[in-house]
Amino acid sequence: MHTVIIGVIGADVHAVGNKIIEHVLKDYGFNVVNIGVLSSQEDFINAAIETDAEAMLVSSLYGHGEMDCKYMRENCEEAGLDNILLYVGGNIVVGKQNFKDVEQRFKKMGFDRVYPPGSDIEKACEDLLKDLSK
Amino acid sequence: MHTVIIGVIGADVHAVGNKIIEHVLKDYGFNVVNIGVLSSQEDFINAAIETDAEAMLVSSLYGHGEMDCKYMRENCEEAGLDNILLYVGGNIVVGKQNFKDVEQRFKKMGFDRVYPPGSDIEKACEDLLKDLSK
Amino acid sequence: MIKNKKMPLDTFLSIREEILKGWPTGDDPALALEESVKTLKAVPKHKNFATKLRRAKEEGVTLIQPRAGVALIDEHIKLLNTLHKKGGADFLPSTIDSYTRQNRYANAEDAIKQSKKAKRSMLNGFPAVNHGVKGCKEVADNVDAPLQARHGTPDARLLSEIIHAAGWTSNEGGGISYNIPYAKNIALEDTLKYWQYCDRLVGYYADQGIEINREPFGPLTGTLVPPSISHTVAIIEAILAAEQGVKNITVGYGQSGNVNQDIAALQTLESLSNYYLKLFGYDDVFVTTVFHQWMGGFPEDEAESMGIISMASAVATLGGATKMITKSSHESQGIPTAEANAEGLRASKIVTRLLKGQGFSSSKALKAEKELIKREVNELIYATLNVGKGDFAQGIIKAFKSGILDVPFAPSEMNAGKVLPARDKEGNIRIFEFGNLGLSDESKAFHKKALKERAKHENRDVSFKMTVDDIYAVSRGQLVGLPKAMKESLL
């Protein structure tokens, strides 16, 4: 069973998607560790270390995602999480922006996959299974 | 008292604006000859000759205005209506088009004034008084 | 002398011969009735208008249909597919151009040529007669939803022959509703005959086991028409159609803007149509209703237009309309682009879906408005039947002549044009000048009282000025056209 960390980063309190993501991931057979809303990068990293997780699904809905996710890859590596998968999704930037640009920016920041607003979480589960079997 | 011809040109049956135009022009003190909907260029010209009118206010709502108004200036001149004022208004072309372009096209066709969709008819009355006092 | 009597088959067939000579495209083997029956029988169920309406009624949903039509076949097909696939249109239209509506096929031919040259449609609709059965069938074959001709053609006999032979399973219009708002000096006697023919054609197909939908044009001039007047016309046209053998009829109504009046109108339109059809012996007619989103002048602003469209969708759905004709954000400007039209459809559709099945519970106010409409329609129908000495066709001719029936703002000289409507304080459409309208004194008194109340509230007289204010009102963001002084007091 794969362990994945989910949570909502930063000062973000959007809880609904987070609860549903937990529900769906569990249905898919993942061992889900949900650190909930208002979680810092540190919270994510600590949870991943503690539970030996293989992936983090970072949600950001409220628009500050770009700032909250800065150096997240570097901070993971520093903490010894060398090969952990990093996904991010939600409404990760302020306003309606061209998604290709946004994706680029987050990929540069070291995220493995970036999802546009309202993405199907089932699709992400499939991606996760694929990426984890590599 | 200035006599003006009003009517709706071509195969156009939009009657509401026409009735209101009559009402407002009369309020402004014009002698209004309303030839109504479904009027041909000939109907306009005949009415103008018969009543010795100084202006024609051509309405076209249904989109075929460009075709219906072709050679109207030439036809007026041919009939001896040398200096008659020609105004056109309504929804004079098919679809939402840049009004500046549309105005140009109709001015080239010899119309003195061209009005965009939903124009205030009071405004046209003021224009008319101005133009007629020249 | 025209009567509301089913046209004998041989009469129909002999007129038919003449009709098909009206334009070269009438001379097409596909117009042989054996052929057209085959074509129509081959139309798959989901593309049959009548069948889809039956299903919609069963499921209690409100389906949507735009207006759309351009000069050239390929462009028209592309347009319809955009509306179906990107807009979610349930029913597809082919709005016919205004030359064809006036049977000016030569003008239409010119415009087709000019459109090809100019690479944009110089016509405000699809010239179905010029394109003939072949062209119309090409359209039908290349879209995946039921097709209807929507026009405004006083004499649509050739048009109707062509579209049905091409597999289009619905036709809008009627001898009154495609004359009074759409013509200047064509006799009702003539248009009633023309439309008896169109209906008889549908009746003929019905005898062959083919169900085709017919839709009287409900909104008439779209301009402050009181529901009792448009209902009366719709119901009588339904009766005239039923007499010719039409079995599937959609009666229509254009939004007034007052929610209570609109819902009362929709509900009574359906119940009264069913009632009168049965009363006059047409037992097996399947009736549905169509609600037209605001038919008067639209505001220039696109967002405001979207607001009106969506609000109308709420009313149609709560009122239980089976079909709704949509508008677009371009309405005040001109024929919409495919994209704008599709946007109007999508905004409309989500509202019909969210409100599906919610209904609108009866209240005192609703009951009162329904009673009012019923009483007035009864009065108008009986007055018409009375001057017709028991015959609706004759009744229509005489009622319009004497102003017993009278449609506000109609261009037709057959219409008395005496009736003047205005809104009451709540925005209900009422009447203050009746001419000879066939209403009882009791009914008239109600209207007068309602408008006096408004006038008092606005501190002015009931007059044509008020009507003019009301005509402009919606396009200026109000329902009741207020005098200037009162507008300023609005926050």
Place this chain on the structure above:
Amino acid sequence: MIKNKKMPLDTFLSIREEILKGWPTGDDPALALEESVKTLKAVPKHKNFATKLRRAKEEGVTLIQPRAGVALIDEHIKLLNTLHKKGGADFLPSTIDSYTRQNRYANAEDAIKQSKKAKRSMLNGFPAVNHGVKGCKEVADNVDAPLQARHGTPDARLLSEIIHAAGWTSNEGGGISYNIPYAKNIALEDTLKYWQYCDRLVGYYADQGIEINREPFGPLTGTLVPPSISHTVAIIEAILAAEQGVKNITVGYGQSGNVNQDIAALQTLESLSNYYLKLFGYDDVFVTTVFHQWMGGFPEDEAESMGIISMASAVATLGGATKMITKSSHESQGIPTAEANAEGLRASKIVTRLLKGQGFSSSKALKAEKELIKREVNELIYATLNVGKGDFAQGIIKAFKSGILDVPFAPSEMNAGKVLPARDKEGNIRIFEFGNLGLSDESKAFHKKALKERAKHENRDVSFKMTVDDIYAVSRGQLVGLPKAMKESLL
């Protein structure tokens, strides 16, 4: 131990001293109460939120307000003026950014700098504390409509001081509504105290003859919250505010999507608030209602979003809300551009104007839903008062702890999170899992029955799966989240 008791002036003043030290901008002579009183007294009438609400209520109109806020002052002013002048917003907001909401002013400062560099707002709102009285007053001076802070700040004491001292005449929030949906582990005991302070500040100004509006945040999580739960919170927050001397309160409610339930909710929200305020001795509080356009997930499509917005406007107006918070076509994507926001306003406004004064006549169904809501609110309020041994502040703390009050989908650990809602067949929001919610067995039985009916109709069990379907439903163009099999049968 916190009690619902007016804070003595000296306590207030001594806390105030501490609060103003929370960030350098607190040290501003404009924050001296003599100064702020002067500033507030100089606000012209048409820019006073409370006064404009009173006028709107008198005239029976529904006024509109968007959400909006960006990092930098000039940009923010430009944005607000666009919304006012191009959108026709009657009330202006300043949505506060999320760092400020969490009192992370240092983060906000960073983001202001980054925004200046990046030339686009890196913040999701206006950082009012960082901009201080000076910045906030600059905003107030450069717009021509009443201003309100809209946020979600558990501890908004410094924020409230700054905005009021800058002449902003309304503040959104409350000790429950800005905790349970907006925080994770802040004690209710604390947020109630913080908001007693904010209310006491408004009460202080009231004593100086300055009327400031306060607005509990009605929609809570915006996600399938049954009206009885959000009403209870709104009413109790109104009572807590009134105790501190607030005289002008706007209670709020987020659209459910079922028109009957929404109108019942709006009407009972107003009547119950007035009833309970009077019952508990607050006789001179002026109450208005605010309706929030759909607060759950929006569809991606912009036209569909416009449809929802406009439909919501019809409901708000027919239901008699005095204010409506609007959304935009960008809702599902991100904070809207000024243009998109203004479009949402215009679509909303025309609907409120067209339907102005029409009302929604009472029906059996409406009465039944109103009775239901009233009964449930009564049960929840008395259950709360009961565990609080007659004190609402204590009652709230204990009711949330034990789940007697429980808000679906709230992030706060102070919330039991046991209640699970779902829609009944008509789309009304009901409950199937109650946890310890303080409803009577009779009330619960009603909910269970309604949801069983739906489950039967859909041939499945009532379960969390159903709730999830309902959460997604609107964004997918439905109100009731149907199982896949049933979706296909939709025409």
